[in-house]
Amino acid sequence: MSKIRIELERVLAEKGVSKTQLCYACRLQRTQLNNYCKNKVVRVDLHTLAKICDCLECGIEDILKLEADEE
Template sequence: MQVNIKLNSVLEERKISARELSRMTGVRHPSISDMCNNSIKQLPLASLAKICEALDCDIPDILELKKEPS
């Protein structure tokens, strides 16, 4: 199983840039950029909570669990 971060598509739907989300949440822009590129190695729960609060969404709107192909 693999965790997929869908933040980039959520931001595109809402027409919000990663830089604007960084301003809204106080989460560093490079961290948001890594989340958008699905390349972050560790996702601090506090950052995830701030993002969900700013976007008025729930964790499953940002993260999904995908099965890896066999």
């Protein structure tokens, strides 16, 4: 079964934005952001993803990746 992978940490590094800066700009709790960065989110909040994309000036396709099943 394919799965969706969150690559927020990579995008932050590419854009040169710290987690602290993103938390402040998007009004996110650090724990919430860390869960997105570590791909530990169980229920994705679309409003939060939209805020992150706006702040990082990127598309959702830059953050979410579909990993094909390796069978």
